[in-house]
Amino acid sequence: MTELMLIVMVVLLLAGFPMKMPLISAAVLGFLVYFPDMNLQILVQQMIGGVKPAALIAVPMFILAADIITRGHSANRLIDVVMSFMGHIKGGLAISVTSACALFGAVCGSTQATVVAIGGAMRPRMLKSGYNDSFAIGLIVNAADLAYLIPPSIGMIIYGVVSGTSISQLFIAGIVPGLLIVVLFSAYCMWYAIRHDIPVLPKADWGERFKSVRRAVWPMGFPLIIVGGIYGGVFSPTEAAAICVLYAVILEAVVFRSIRLRDLPDIALSTGAITSVVFILIAAGAAFSWTLSFAQVPQTIISALGLSEAGPLTVLLAINIAFFVGCMFVDSIVVILILVPIFAPMIKATGLDPVLVGVLITLQVAIGAATPPFGCNLFTAIAVFRRPFVDVVRGVPPFLIILLVVTGLLVVFPQIALFLPELAYR
Amino acid sequence: MQESKPASLSILGKIDAVIGKIEVQILSWGIILMAVNTIANVLGRYVFHQSIYFSEELNEFLIVIVTFMGLGYATRKGIHIRMSAIYDALPLKARKILMIVIALTTAIMMAVLAWYAYEYVAKVARRGRVTPSLQVPLYLTYIWVVVGLALTSLQYFLTALRNLNLSEEEVYVSYVEVDSYEDPETTAALSRYAEQQSEESKS
Numbered sequence: 001m002t003e004l005m006l007i008v009m010v011v012l013l014l015a016g017f018p019m020k021m022p023l024i025s026a027a028v029l030g031f032l033v034y035f036p037d038m039n040l041q042i043l044v045q046q047m048i049g050g051v052k053p054a055a056l057i058a059v060p061m062f063i064l065a066a067d068i069i070t071r072g073h074s075a076n077r078l079i080d081v082v083m084s085f086m087g088h089i090k091g092g093l094a095i096s097v098t099s100a101c102a103l104f105g106a107v108c109g110s111t112q113a114t115v116v117a118i119g120g121a122m123r124p125r126m127l128k129s130g131y132n133d134s135f136a137i138g139l140i141v142n143a144a145d146l147a148y149l150i151p152p153s154i155g156m157i158i159y160g161v162v163s164g165t166s167i168s169q170l171f172i173a174g175i176v177p178g179l180l181i182v183v184l185f186s187a188y189c190m191w192y193a194i195r196h197d198i199p200v201l202p203k204a205d206w207g208e209r210f211k212s213v214r215r216a217v218w219p220m221g222f223p224l225i226i227v228g229g230i231y232g233g234v235f236s237p238t239e240a241a242a243i244c245v246l247y248a249v250i251l252e253a254v255v256f257r258s259i260r261l262r263d264l265p266d267i268a269l270s271t272g273a274i275t276s277v278v279f280i281l282i283a284a285g286a287a288f289s290w291t292l293s294f295a296q297v298p299q300t301i302i303s304a305l306g307l308s309e310a311g312p313l314t315v316l317l318a319i320n321i322a323f324f325v326g327c328m329f330v331d332s333i334v335v336i337l338i339l340v341p342i343f344a345p346m347i348k349a350t351g352l353d354p355v356l357v358g359v360l361i362t363l364q365v366a367i368g369a370a371t372p373p374f375g376c377n378l379f380t381a382i383a384v385f386r387r388p389f390v391d392v393v394r395g396v397p398p399f400l401i402i403l404l405v406v407t408g409l410l411v412v413f414p415q416i417a418l419f420l421p422e423l424a425y426r
Numbered sequence: 427m428q429e430s431k432p433a434s435l436s437i438l439g440k441i442d443a444v445i446g447k448i449e450v451q452i453l454s455w456g457i458i459l460m461a462v463n464t465i466a467n468v469l470g471r472y473v474f475h476q477s478i479y480f481s482e483e484l485n486e487f488l489i490v491i492v493t494f495m496g497l498g499y500a501t502r503k504g505i506h507i508r509m510s511a512i513y514d515a516l517p518l519k520a521r522k523i524l525m526i527v528i529a530l531t532t533a534i535m536m537a538v539l540a541w542y543a544y545e546y547v548a549k550v551a552r553r554g555r556v557t558p559s560l561q562v563p564l565y566l567t568y569i570w571v572v573v574g575l576a577l578t579s580l581q582y583f584l585t586a587l588r589n590l591n592l593s594e595e596e597v598y599v600s601y602v603e604v605d606s607y608e609d610p611e612t613t614a615a616l617s618r619y620a621e622q623q624s625e626e627s628k629s
Contacts, residue, residue: 016513017528018506024535041546044539048571051493052486057464060457060492070618112615120619235468242464265454268461270614272453275489276496277506283493331507374511380612384619 002300005030009338019334023284030291043287050286051279053161054238060275061241062152065222066108067267068248072258074219075117078103081216088203091193093129094136095186097122098143102182105147106223109154111369114144115380123385130198137385138395141377142403143185145366150178151226152241155332155365156358158282162289162340163347165354167237168230169421173359175227177410177417184402218251231424278333285337298342312350316360316411319343323361327368328375335368336361359417360410367403370396442502442584445577449499456492460485480559487567494574501581504599505613521597526589533582540575547572 005026012022027043082099086092100118108114119140126136148155151171160167192198204212225243229235235243252259259267292298302308307318322343326335340361347357370377372393381392410416467481478484500506513524551565588598 013509014512015524015528016508016510018508018532020506021528021532021535024539028535028538039545040538040542041549044543044546044571047539048490048568051489054482054485057460057485057489060489061461061464064457064461067614070615071621110615112612113618116615116619120622234472239464239468242461243468245461246465264458268457269450269454272457272492272496273500273503273505274614275457276453276493277500279489279493280497280500281507330509334507374509376612380615383612383616 002297002304004033005297013330019331020280020284023281023288023334023337027284027287027291030295030297034291034295043290046287046290047283050283055157055161055167055236056279056282058152058157058167058238058241059154059278060271061238061245062109062154062157063274064268064271065241065244065248066110066113067271068245068252068259069108069219069222070110070113070117071263071267072252072256074107074251075100075104076121077212077216077219078107079118079121080212083201084204084209084212087201089190090200091186091190091198092201093122093126093198094131094139094189094193097126097136097139098146098182098185098189101140101143102146102150102178103220103223105144105150105178106152106226107219108222109147109152111144111147111366111377112380114147115140115377116384119144119381120384129201130196132196132395133387134391134395135192136395137381137387137392138397138399139185139189141370141375141381141392142396142399144377145369145403146178146181148366148369149174149181149359149362151175151223151230152237152244153362154278155336155362157237158333158336159340159358159361161282162285162337163344163354163358165358166425169355169425170358170362171226171230171237172421172424173355173417174362176420177359177363177406180409180416181403181406184406185399188398188402218255221247221251281333281337285334288337289341292341293344298345301342302346307346310346310350312352313411315343315346315350315352316357319347319357320360320364320407320411323364324367324371327365328371328373330374331376332365332368336365353414353418355421356410356414356417360407363403363407363410367400367407371400372396438584446499446502449495449502449577452495453492453499456488456495460488460492463488483557483559490567491570491574494571495577497574498577498581501578501585518597522589525597525599526586529582529586529589533579533586536575536579536582540572540579543568543572543575 008029009022009026012025013019028040031038031040031043079096079100082096082103083093086096086099089095097118100122101114104114104118105111119137123136123140127133147153151174153171153174156170156174157167159165160170222244225235225247226240229240229243230237249261249264253261299308305318307315310318322339323335326339347354369375372378372389378389378392381387382389385392463478463481463484467478471477513521516524547565547568550568551563555564556562557564557567585598
């Protein structure tokens with residue numbers, strides 16, 4: 001029976017059905033088979049219940065804040081500040097792209113928006129400076145992944161709600177792995193620049209640096225609100241997200257005047273549409289996960305794969321591979337909604353830290369965004385840079401290797417992710 | 427395009443347009459209210475030492491209505507996330523037939539869900555359950571699920587209908603939108619990029 005559910009899901013996915021259909025169909029099918037005497041109302045009830053958790057309100061709020069910010073020029077201010085500090089070192093331009101992606105990711109959390117905002121501004125400069133185009137695009141689509149890992153992160157919120165893990169701890173735990181990726185990417189960029197003898201930019205003096213910092217002070221408030229507010233126990237993640245919206249409105253409508261207040265309903269409409277599309281998946285996922293767990297499907301799959309006696313390391317490996325492969329093909333939210341309930345009993349049984357699992361899953365989700373054949377960053381890059389798929393993908397492998405190395409490091413040294421939340425909460 | 431449609435379809439189209447406008451209002455004001463409500467609650471707690479007692483309940487209501495009433499809007503705009511690789515590789519006629527199959531199946535599934543949602547909401551109404559803080563009848567906050575699912579089902583039926591004319595050149599992903607699938611977040615990011623580009627070329 002489990003096979004039938006899986007087959008229906010895969011067929012509907014591949015045939016190009018809207019993603020809610022595979023989830024709902026599998027749920028309804030499983031329900032009718034396992035619980036023929038029960039009323040389908042239960043699934044509807046699960047769907048409504050699925051979207052109601054207060055923590056999920058953070059998702060539309062962070063999307064709204066990002067929608068507002070990306071209409072302004074915050075990205076350029078952040079680029080200027082990192083350029084003034086790093087432009088003059090070897091590979092400085094490429095290193096600036098990495099850091100700017102990390103900073104902008106800390107402001108807005110959408111990898112596609114990061115590709116557009118940072119990549120759109122930086123790729124021409126990199127080309128002019130002598131970088132190869134496939135290197136530049138490879139760097140941009142992969143560095144934009146940092147937006148997933150560095151809070152705010154929509155994937156972490158959804159994982160947190162589905163698995164019952166503290167979203168605050170997940171957010172904090174994503175920071176150090178994110179910075180580690182920045183460091184490793186930067187090292188690779190430097191090596192690349194030395195090997196290809198790419199000229200350095202003139203060094204900015206302290207006057208210019210001070211000026212650029214002052215211009216970027218306002219956008220830097222977002223990470224302060226999110227990390228400081230949550231770390232300091234002032235806000236829940238949902239409240240931090242709402243305060244980010246308030247801050248974004250003040251910033252873009254009052255300080256920078258890049259939007260007018262009467263633009264807000266339009267911006268909110270675009271946020272609302274994305275919210276609805278994402279939340280119907282969450283609703284469908286809740287129904288799916290209910291059927292799954294009541295029919296004991298995870299246990300069946302686990303024993304079929306011979307994983308029932310597996311130790312924590314094997315389980316972590318299985319999770320990483322499953323999410324890596326899943327995210328290569330399917331939208332990350334759907335992968336989280338399908339796979340987390342399947343792995344949940346195993347995670348519990350092996351005593352793995354759900355925060356660590358969440359960070360690893362988020363990392364795989366992030367990698368999937370820039371990994372062929374399907375990745376939302378790749379498609380964004382194709383559209384923005386007007387390059388064919390092959391050209392966009394060519395520069396990906398070195399960065400992919402670095403990201404997989406970071407995955408390995410996290411599995412072997414979980415403390416990279418866990419020491420900050422442990423410092424703060426335990 | 428409007429002229430070529432039979433009269434019955436154009437009346438449907440008008441009703442559809444009105445529903446679409448209502449959905450737009452619900453989506454944008456639902457999100458804005460959600461933000462105002464959450465912000466007010468935080469400010470209330472820290473500035474006035476007084477939380478809003480119904481804040482969480484209001485957000486629950488808003489997210490339910492945005493999710494399910496937005497579904498019709500998303501369907502109309504054809505922005506549901508889907509995997510279109512194989513679909514895109516098919517020849518036009520096969521794409522059209524597949525789109526009819528997809529739209530019809532999805533329409534039926536949505537209709538089934540709408541029916542069970544109706545039964546569920548009717549049960550909730552009969553039992554006279556009220557929400558904990560505001561004491562509003564619970565069914566009033568859930569009725570939108572039924573309406574939303576029913577409207578979504580209708581949208582998919584219309585999509586199937588629209589594609590029935592196999593001689594037409596275009597594949598419709600919804601009643602009004604021609605096939606131009608992108609992931610919604612990507613589309614949003616790209617449209618903003620296009621806006622900025624046109625602004626820059628102006629200045």
